[in-house]
Structures are given as C-alpha cells and as structure tokens.
Amino acid sequence: MIDWLLDDSPTSRLQANMGRAWRVWTALLRNPLAVVGALIVLVLVVMAIFAPLIAPYSPVGQDLANRLMPPSAEHWMGTDELGRDIYSRVVYGARITLLIVTMVAVIAAPIGLVVGAVSGYFGGWVDRVLMGVTDIFLSMPKLILALAFVAALGPGIENAIIAIAITAWPVYARIARAETITFRDSEFISAVRLQGASATRVILRHVLPLCASSTIVRVTLDMAGIILTAAGLGFLGLGAQPPLPEWGAMISRGRNFILDQWWVATMPGFAIILVSLGFCFLGDGLRDVLDPKQGEKQ
Amino acid sequence: MSAPLLEIENLTVTFPTSRGPVDVVKGISFSLGRERLGIVGESGSGKSMTGRSILRLIRKPGRVTADRMTFDGIDLLSQSERQMRELRGARISMVMQDPKFSLNPVMTIGEQIGEALLTHKKLPRSELKARVLSMLEAVRINEPERVANLYPHEVSGGMGQRVMIAMMLIPEPDLLIADEPTSALDVSVQAQVLDIIDDLVTGKGMGLILISHDLNLVSRYCDRILVMNSGEIVESCKASDLHKATHPYTRGLLAAMPRMNEDRDELPVLDRSTWTTGAGT
Amino acid sequence: MKNAAIHLENLSISYGKTPVVFDVNFSVSEGESFALVGESGSGKSTILKAISGLAPDWTGKISVLGKPRGHAPDREFAKVCQMVFQDPYGSLHPRKTVDDCLAEPLAVHGIGGRDTRVKDMLDAVGLDQRFRFRFPHQLSGGQRQRVAIARALMLEPRVMLLDEPTSALDVSVQAEILNLLKKLRREQGLTYLMVTHNLPVVSFLCDRMAVMRHGRVVEIAEVDALKTGRLSDPYSRELYAASGGTLQPA
Numbered sequence: 113m114i115d116w117l118l119d120d121s122p123t124s125r126l127q128a129n130m131g132r133a134w135r136v137w138t139a140l141l142r143n144p145l146a147v148v149g150a151l152i153v154l155v156l157v158v159m160a161i162f163a164p165l166i167a168p169y170s171p172v173g174q175d176l177a178n179r180l181m182p183p184s185a186e187h188w189m190g191t192d193e194l195g196r197d198i199y200s201r202v203v204y205g206a207r208i209t210l211l212i213v214t215m216v217a218v219i220a221a222p223i224g225l226v227v228g229a230v231s232g233y234f235g236g237w238v239d240r241v242l243m244g245v246t247d248i249f250l251s252m253p254k255l256i257l258a259l260a261f262v263a264a265l266g267p268g269i270e271n272a273i274i275a276i277a278i279t280a281w282p283v284y285a286r287i288a289r290a291e292t293i294t295f296r297d298s299e300f301i302s303a304v305r306l307q308g309a310s311a312t313r314v315i316l317r318h319v320l321p322l323c324a325s326s327t328i329v330r331v332t333l334d335m336a337g338i339i340l341t342a343a344g345l346g347f348l349g350l351g352a353q354p355p356l357p358e359w360g361a362m363i364s365r366g367r368n369f370i371l372d373q374w375w376v377a378t379m380p381g382f383a384i385i386l387v388s389l390g391f392c393f394l395g396d397g398l399r400d401v402l403d404p405k406q407g408e409k410q
Numbered sequence: 411m412s413a414p415l416l417e418i419e420n421l422t423v424t425f426p427t428s429r430g431p432v433d434v435v436k437g438i439s440f441s442l443g444r445e446r447l448g449i450v451g452e453s454g455s456g457k458s459m460t461g462r463s464i465l466r467l468i469r470k471p472g473r474v475t476a477d478r479m480t481f482d483g484i485d486l487l488s489q490s491e492r493q494m495r496e497l498r499g500a501r502i503s504m505v506m507q508d509p510k511f512s513l514n515p516v517m518t519i520g521e522q523i524g525e526a527l528l529t530h531k532k533l534p535r536s537e538l539k540a541r542v543l544s545m546l547e548a549v550r551i552n553e554p555e556r557v558a559n560l561y562p563h564e565v566s567g568g569m570g571q572r573v574m575i576a577m578m579l580i581p582e583p584d585l586l587i588a589d590e591p592t593s594a595l596d597v598s599v600q601a602q603v604l605d606i607i608d609d610l611v612t613g614k615g616m617g618l619i620l621i622s623h624d625l626n627l628v629s630r631y632c633d634r635i636l637v638m639n640s641g642e643i644v645e646s647c648k649a650s651d652l653h654k655a656t657h658p659y660t661r662g663l664l665a666a667m668p669r670m671n672e673d674r675d676e677l678p679v680l681d682r683s684t685w686t687t688g689a690g691t
Numbered sequence: 692m693k694n695a696a697i698h699l700e701n702l703s704i705s706y707g708k709t710p711v712v713f714d715v716n717f718s719v720s721e722g723e724s725f726a727l728v729g730e731s732g733s734g735k736s737t738i739l740k741a742i743s744g745l746a747p748d749w750t751g752k753i754s755v756l757g758k759p760r761g762h763a764p765d766r767e768f769a770k771v772c773q774m775v776f777q778d779p780y781g782s783l784h785p786r787k788t789v790d791d792c793l794a795e796p797l798a799v800h801g802i803g804g805r806d807t808r809v810k811d812m813l814d815a816v817g818l819d820q821r822f823r824f825r826f827p828h829q830l831s832g833g834q835r836q837r838v839a840i841a842r843a844l845m846l847e848p849r850v851m852l853l854d855e856p857t858s859a860l861d862v863s864v865q866a867e868i869l870n871l872l873k874k875l876r877r878e879q880g881l882t883y884l885m886v887t888h889n890l891p892v893v894s895f896l897c898d899r900m901a902v903m904r905h906g907r908v909v910e911i912a913e914v915d916a917l918k919t920g921r922l923s924d925p926y927s928r929e930l931y932a933a934s935g936g937t938l939q940p941a
Contacts, residue, residue, distance in 0.1 A: 120825070121821035121822065121824070125824060127824065128790075128825070132826065298781055299777075299781045299782035300781065300784045302743075302774075302776070303774070303782055303839070304784075304799075305764045306744070306764050307795065307796040307800075307846065308767075308768075308770075308799050308800065309799045
C-alpha cells in the first residue's frame with residue numbers, strides 16, 4: 113500500500129494525488145507538536161460526534177439538590193448552579209464549538225479566497241475597490257464588528273456564526289491576493305491564458321489551488337481566534353443562548369461563583385484553551401509542510 | 411614546481427535524504443598550483459559543491475569528509491569556524507553566479523568594497539578610499555568615483571559582477587574560486603568579465619578555480635580542466651588537449667554542442683545509461 | 692505576401708510608458724524557422740509576447756496566418772499559434788500532473804478523446820507513459836521542457852513561438868530538445884519563430900534570423916550568412932565574434 117502511494121510513476125490521477133497527500137501526511141507526523149495538535153482536534157471531533165455516548169449525564173438536565181458540587185467521582189468536573197454536570201456540558205459544548213469553527217471556515221475562507229484571487233489577478237481598479245472594502249473590514253476590531261452584527265441580526269448561534277464569518281474573510285482575501293500577485297505573471301499562468309482559457313477558468317482552476325495551502329494554514333491558525341470570538345460572544349450573552357452548553361456562555365455564568373466554586377468557570381475555560389492550542393499546533397505543523405517558504409524563516 | 415597551493419584527497423560531500431544519505435561528491439582528489447583550473451560539469455554533477463566545500467560553506471545537513479584538504483600548508487578540515495572566517499576573503503575568495511544576490515542592497519558599492527578590505531586589514535580612511543578606487547579601475551570601471559557612490563540596483567549585471575570581483579580581489583587572496591561567474595551575463599559582457607579575472611589572476615600569480623557548465627569557455631580561460639559527472643571526476647586534461655578527451659561523457663558533451671557552422675542534421679545525444687546511476691535531483 | 696505565417700509591420704511595443712521595441716518589420720513564411728537574436732534588453736522576447744497577446748501595449752500591425760491579431764490572447768488564435776517558454780521550472784503549474792497539464796487545453800476547447808490524445812502526445816515528444824501522472828517537481832529540466840512543448844502542441848497549432856526554449860538546460864539536454872524541435876517541425880510542417888541569444892542554436896535549427904539591438908532590428912540574414920560569418924551589420928559581427936570566440940578552434 114505504501115509502495116503504491118510512494119510510486120514515482122503513478123498510473124492514475126487518483127494515485128498521484130493520494131501519493132502527494134500521503135507525503136504531506138508523513139511529513140506532518142514527523143513534527144511532534146503538530147501530532148499533539150492533530151490529536152487534540154481529533155479528540156474534539158470524536159467528542160462532538162459521540163457526545164451522547166461519552167457524556168454521563170444530560171447537558172441540560174437540572175438537579176437542584178446537587179448544585180455547585182466540586183469535582184468528584186460522579187461529577188468529574190463538578191456541577192454548576194443548576195446542578196448540571198459540567199463534564200457533560202463540556203462534551204456537548206464540543207458540538208457547538210465545532211459547528212461554529214466549521215461553519216465560519218466554510219463561509220469565510222471561500223469568500224476571502226475568491227475576493228483575493230480576483231483582486232490580485234485583475235489588478236487595477238478591481239483591485240482597488242475590492243481591497244478598499246477589505247481594508248474597511250480589517251480596520252475594525254473583530255469582536256466589536258461581530259458585536260455590531262449580532263446586535264443588528266439578533267442573538268443566537270446562527271447569527272454569531274454569520275457575524276464571525278463576516279469579520280474573518282478579509283484576512284484570507286489579503287493572503288490570497290498577495291499569493292496571486294506573486295504568480296499572476298508567471299509562465300504557467302501565461303501558458304493557460306494562451307490556450308484560450310477564460311479568466312474565470314484561470315482563477316478557479318489554476319490560481320485558487322495555489323492559494324489554497326496558505327489559506328488552509330491560516331484558517332487553522334485562526335480557529336483559535338474564532339473559538340475565542342465565539343466564546344466572547346457567548347460570554348456577553350450574544351452567542352448561543354441558554355440552556356445550550358456553549359463554553360463561553362458557561363464561563364460567563366460561572367463568573368458569579370468564581371471565588372468559591374472555581375470549577376464552574378475554569379473547566380470550560382480549560383476546554384477553550386486546550387482546543388485553541390491544538391489548532392495552533394496543527395496550523396504551525398501544516399505551515400511547515402504545506403508552505404515551506406514561511407517555515408524556513410523560523 | 412613548488413608545493414601545490416591546494417591539495418585535496420578523497421573529498422566526499424554527503425547529504426541525507428528521506429531515502430538515506432546521498433553522495434553528491436564521491437571521493438575526488440586533485441591539486442592546484444598557482445594556475446587556472448577549470449571544473450566543468452552539468453547541473454547536479456557536484457562541481458559547485460566541490461567549490462563550496464573548499465571554503466567549508468556546505469550547510470548543515472550536508473557533511474564534508476576528506477582524507478586530506480590543505481591550502482598552503484593549512485589543514486582546512488581542522489580549522490575552527492573562526493579561523494575559516496579569517497581565511498575566507500583574505501586568502502581564498504569566491505565569486506558567485508548572480509551579483510544581484512551577493513551584494514548588499516543598502517550599502518554603496520564603494521562602502522562594500524572598503525568593508526571587504528577592512529575586515530581583514532586596518533587602514534586609514536584616505537588610503538582605503540584610494541585602494542577602493544584603484545581596484546574599481548582594475549576591473550575596468552570607467553568612472554570609479556561615481557560608481558563607488560552608486561547602490562547595487564543602479565548598475566547593470568555586468569558591472570555588478572565586476573564589482574563583485576573587485577570586492578573579492580581587494581584583500582589580495584591567493585586563491586579565487588569563481589562559480590559560474592558569467593552565466594547570468596550576455597555573451598559580449600561575459601568575455602569582458604573573464605578577461606578581467608584572467609588579467610588579475612595571472613598578474614598577481616594567484617590560483618583560480620573556474621567552475622562552469624560551459625566547456626568552451628573553460629578551455630579558453632584555464633590551463634587545466636577537470637570534467638565532473640555525478641560527483642566524480644571523469645576526465646582531467648590540459649585545456650589545450652580538450653579535443654583529445656577520451657571519456658565518452660566528455661566526448662558526448664563536446665559533440666552535443668551545436669556549432670556556429672552546423673551541418674549535422676541531428677545532434678548526437680549522450681547515452682547516459684553507460685556510466686550514470688540515474689540518481690537525479 | 693499571402694502565405695506569410697507571421698507578418699509584422701511597423702510594430703512598436705511599450706511596457707507602460709517605456710517603449711521597448713521600435714518599428715519592427717519582418718515576415719516569416721509558412722514552414723519557415725525564423726530566429727530573433729540579441730542580448731538581454733534588446734526586445735526580442737517582447738515581440739513574442741506582443742504576438743501572443745501577453746504584451747498588449749503595441750502599435751502597428753501583426754498578422755498571423757493572414758489574420759490580424761488583437762491585443763489579448765483569444766480562443767481562435769490559441770488553436771493556430773502556441774508558445775514555449777524559457778524556464779522549464781516556471782512554466783508548469785506546480786500542483787498539476789503532466790496529465791492535467793496536457794489535458795487542460797483540450798478541456799478549454801471542449802475537445803474529446805483526451806486520454807488517447809495525451810498518450811499520443813507523450814509518445815510524440817519522447818516521454819515515457821510512466822511520466823503521465825507525475826508532478827513537475829518529479830521531472831528533470833529536460834523532461835519538463837518536453838512537457839511544455841507537448842502542451843503547446845496539444846491544440847495542433849501551425850505556428851510555434853519559442854522563447855529561449857533551451858537556454859536553461861544543460862548542453863546534453865539542449866541537444867535532445869533541439870533534435871525534438873527539429874523532428875516535430877519536419878513531421879508537422881510547423882512554423883517556428885524562436886528567440887535566442889545562442890547563435891550556434893540558430894545555425895542548427897533556423898533558416899533565417901533577425902539581429903536585434905536596443906529594440907530595433909539591425910539586420911535580417913539567411914542562416915548561410917551566419918554559418919560563413921558574412922554578417923554585414925557591425926553589431927551582428929560583434930555578437931558573432933563574441934559567441935564565435937567561444938567555439939572550439941578545431
């Protein structure tokens with residue numbers, strides 16, 4: 113199987129692409145921090161998928177007799193002010209966190225990529241207009257901008273996702289534009305143009321695949337920021353609404369008891385830190401593998 | 411003839427790869443007096459690595475080993491990095507392929523040449539300036555005063571390369587290693603630059619190692635020629651005897667070159683399978 | 692001149708506000724191999740770019756196979772005229788396999804039977820079928836240049852613009868590519884307009900040449916004049932001496 117993947121003379125397109133993916137994968141495995149990051153992200157995904165099997169209690173089931181219990185054998189992370197098991201809530205919270213980061217990535221990355229590639233490829237006034245818009249978005253603090261959008265759209269998890277996506281894309285547009293400009297005049301792009309390919313085709317088929325790897329790296333590194341923004345919105349009561357076990361909202365509620373019942377706010381806080389760190393490690397590793405130009409600088 | 415300037419025995423340069431270590435230079439030996447030696451080969455032949463390993467400029471995962479590598483009685487292999495820094499420039503200099511990447515873009519040409527001299531010798535300012543200007547004159551730059559105040563991006567490729575040569579020769583080294591010094595230049599400028607190197611080297615009785623892919627060029631400017639192929643020296647001959655070369659690779663290279671008065675319908679192609687192992691980069 | 696493959700009349704080209712080519716006139720007849728010779732900055736590559744549409748800022752007249760050229764690349768033109776670039780490392784998309792690269796022009800023009808066409812073309816340029824699904828970084832310089840030539844030939848053009856197709860290659864590989872170009876021209880009756888600074892290459896591959904300096908054509912000569920050293924313009928003679936001097940005295 114490995115011989116098939118590493119074959120120098122692949123016999124099909126599939127084999128060639130699988131071989132490339134395999135090389136990236138093995139290179140990634142050689143970086144211990146990246147492996148740690150990948151494991152954390154994997155645990156997050158597993159937790160999200162199998163939350164009902166992993167969580168010992170219901171995330172919303174109240175048990176007022178057992179309010180604010182410290183961590184114990186029954187409640188690994190203790191219970192909150194309504195007697196809900198914090199561990200179960202953290203596990204279910206993984207679903208919300210994963211939903212937010214995935215949706216933001218799925219919405220923001222393609223928008224940013226297309227805006228940046230179009231802007232870089234055509235240059236001139238197209239570039240000036242698109243980058244002007246991008247700069248306006250970039251110049252505003254993310255959380256404030258997201259707050260404004262949520263305030264306009266109304267609180268809730270969907271609106272939080274939209275708001276974060278709107279604040280996230282300009283960065284990708286900048287990256288994609290910078291990358292596009294470096295090879296806009298290269299000979300392989302000229303060659304496709306000379307074959308009569310339309311601008312749309314050149315951008316979609318030839319320019320975007322080259323911007324993709326640096327964008328993937330950037331998106332992964334941004335995941336931490338997205339999680340924190342989502343938690344921030346949750347903390348301010350504008351993200352996921354109770355009783356949804358969103359980590360930021362959980363911290364927010366735990367704030368009232370932070371001096372006496374530290375675990376209520378700390379446990380979801382740990383989860384946020386750990387997952388953010390995981391995405392950062394993975395992003396750094398991916399950068400070394402996918403984007404050797406930047407890796408060498410370190 | 412006196413003791414050779416440079417003696418190399420069984421030089422090997424190894425780079426680790428994912429499929430085990432690869433020797434890019436495979437145990438070559440040669441010696442050099444105060445003469446002009448040409449090293450010719452195609453890309454991947456190890457000719458540049460040979461030049462760099464003399465100055466111990468091979469970067470880390472690469473490893474240089476040799477039974478013997480002496481320069482004017484100094485064992486190059488046992489020198490500390492600091493001692494090597496003193497040797498580089500002062501006694502052995504190197505001219506690289508592209509002046510654009512070798513010159514500091516934010517220093518004027520005069521400052522850079524002066525700097526090259528100052529690192530090896532303390533001189534009063536007035537004398538330094540005079541030395542820089544006379545060196546610029548020596549590389550046939552017409553208005554040395556004006557050029558000394560220019561920045562690298564303000565001069566042409568040919569002039570940049572002449573500035574590089576001035577920089578490398580001003581500390582009066584004993585050995586100059588020129589790695590493809592003219593391949594980024596136009597043909598008419600190539601000849602000028604090589605003539606300058608030639609004049610200075612023969613005038614000062616220095617040793618020269620000219621590394622190039624161009625057989626004709628090397629045969630014109632050198633006394634002796636080494637032909638390298640995949641890390642080995644396949645042919646060693648006097649430059650004037652190049653057309654009598656015996657190794658099939660050298661003969662193949664000579665035949666594969668189109669001539670000015672070309673009447674062959676097809677150029678003979680090297681049959682690499684006879685002597686290469688097919689390891690490519 | 693009805694059967695001119697390429698016809699240039701009073702062609703002047705500029706990059707932005709900088710004029711680089713002045714008032715160039717020549718025509719290349721069908722089936723001919725014509726060289727543009729000169730040193731860097733002489734504007735020789737710019738002429739190829741203007742013909743292909745990559746340097747849109749020109750005045751004068753360009754016609755290819757009797758049809759006047761516009762100022763940008765277009766689909767119809769792509770089918771009759773293609774270009775091979777100098778740098779085999781920069782002219783192939785780094786993330787696309789040889790197969791993708793060769794099938795792309797067919798996909799752009801909606802031509803079917805891609806599988807067999809790609810296979811046939813690999814044979815024609817002397818590349819083994821096992822190279823078909825390799826990425827450019829898995830190929831040597833010469834193999835890449837073969838892929839670039841194959842890509843240019845996929846649409847079966849009649850005119851090829853060659854921009855220093857061998858100057859980045861080793862001597863022995865250069866010989867292989869030159870032989871290939873000669874063979875393809877003989878077999879398919881192609882017209883070549885080649886830019887080079889290497890006079891011996893002109894002698895091997897071309898019928899006529901134009902010597903350029905500072906954006907102007909200083910001399911147009913038959914290849915025989917080159918072979919016998921009977922060039923008339925002083926600059927051409929200087930160029931000849933500079934490259935002739937590098938020849939083997941034998």
